Amino acid sequence: MTELSKITCIEDFRAVAKRRVPRMFYDYADSGSWTEGTYRSNETDFQKLKFRQRVAVDIEKRSLRTTMAGIDVAMPVAIAPTGLTGMQHADGEILGAKAAEKFGIPFTLSTMSICSIEDIAAHTSRPFWFQLYVMRDKGFMERLINRAKAANCSALVVTLDLQVMGQRNKDIKNGLSTPPKPTLVNLLNLLTKPRWCLGMAGTKRREFGNIVGHVEGISDTSSLASWTNEQFDPSLNWNDIEWIKKLWGGKLILKGIMDAEDARLAVETGADAIVVSNHGGRQLDGAPSSIAALPRIAQAVGNDIEVWMDGGIRSGQDVLRAVALGAKGTLIGRSFLYSLGAFGEAGVTRGLQLIANELDVTMAFCGRTAIKDVDRSILLEPDLFD
Incomplete structure (x- = not known):
């Protein structure tokens, strides 16, 4: 049994969550x-950036x-919008928020969350952010935005890079659904996860909370792929x-920018951040890793x-590298999900x-x-990705 106090990174x-x-x-x-090449390079490319150690x-x-x-933040980190967070741990979005x-950083709730906008508002006292996908049903989008306003959300994060869904082979092989379909394979796997099962038995939040009960005509709300194909x-x-x-x-905030030209177009919309x-x-x-794409985009938009x-991002060192290359802030997704899945709210805090x-x-x-004074000069090869 791994103790939270023994967790050092x-x-x-991740190992406990698995x-x-x-x-x-x-x-x-x-x-x-597909091959998960970009997924892996997102993490490994950070390690190519070496620090200049200074003394005295x-x-x-x-x-x-x-x-x-x-928005004042305790460090240049926010929790990214992540779908199905409440399936990593019961009431996961509430616990993360x-x-x-408490830590003093922003939390972003995904459209594809298990806990709803109203759930987060009921369990927090400060404004959070809401992430929105562009959908065919503009009436539903408008209702989502109005619900975010009513919940006093302080920023809207619009994700631009999911017009169509990338093929994620593991999800296909696992038959991803929420809640899990009662197949023999799933039931056998669930028998090995008693802590998770006990937590889920104690909550009513097991479906897409922002969707179920709020929209008609969706054939299968348990399937993320089905919802994406029908609505995104x-x-x-x-x-x-503009609308x-x-x-x-x-x-x-516009999320999903990987090209300098798109970054300039985003500036023209009057958005507050990309x-x-x-x-x-x-x-x-x-596609290139995010850290490799960052310097050109930061240079293209300057202070606009x-x-x-x-x-x-898997460490504070990665955050520092991103700041050095021009990021004014960072978002963590998997680092948050691993800590949540492993130990719940206490894990996220740790x-x-x-x-x-x-x-x-x-x-x-x-x-x-x-942190406001950090720039490229803290790196030995600051032009590595230029």
């Missing part, structure tokens, strides 16, 4: 599309505090973003818009503490005392 959480979370949901989180610098007083889209609020809109274009911006009226993201390597296999990134400590100590070794 995100990889430790034992505790049913196979289909663990694989859903820990996989990419006064580093006694240090601060990781900064802002993301005008509570941990993020392949005709998405920049005019849709969403007017309807929302608040802070707008997220350099390849959807965790789950969409276009063969805040640039954030996600994909492959994971955030580990990331903050790694970020703080590494920044100190680089001779910096404020």
Whole structure:
């Protein structure tokens, strides 16, 4: 039995989550599309960036505090929107939101969450962010936006890179559904996950909370692939973003930017921030890693818009590398899911503490005392991905 106090890194959480979370949901989180090449490079490309260690610098007083889209944050990290989070751990989105609020960073709720917008609002006291997909049913989108407004969400994150769904082979082989279909293979696997089963038995939240009961005519709400094929809109274009911006009226973040030209077009929409993201390597296999794409995009937009990134962040050192290459903030998805699946809310809190400590100590070794002052000069080869 692994004790939470013995967990020292995100990889430790991943190993525990793999034992505790049913196979289909663990694989859903820990996989990419097709060959998974981009999924793997998201993580490994960070390791190519080496730090310049400095000495004899006064580093006694240090601060990781900064802002993301005008919101004060304890460190330049937010929890990314992740689908089916409530299947990694019972009431997972609620637990993640509570941990993020206590730590002082933003939490983003996915459209494809198990817990609903209203669930998160009922269990938190500070505003959270809501992530929106562009769908064929514009009436449903409008209702989602209005629900986010009613829940006092402080930013809307629009994901742009899921007009069609990338092929994720593990999901196909596992027959991914929520709740799991009672096949022999699934039942045998669930027998090895008593902790998970006990948690799910104690909650009523086992379906897509933002969808079930809020939309008619969906043939199979248990299937993410089915919902995507029926509802996600392949005709998405920049005019849709203009419509969403007017309807929302608040802070707008565009997620899924991997090209400098698209970044410039995003600036023209008047969005508050963009997220350099390849959807965790789950969409276009063969695309560059997010960290490799970051420098060109940051250079292309300059100070015209805040640039954030996600994909492959497994430590505070990765956060520092991203900041050095121009990111004003980062989002963590799998690191959050591993810690949640392993130990619930306490795991998320511990994971955030580990990331903050790694970020703080590494920044100190680089001779910096404020995250706002970090730039490319802390890296030995800052032009590696230029």
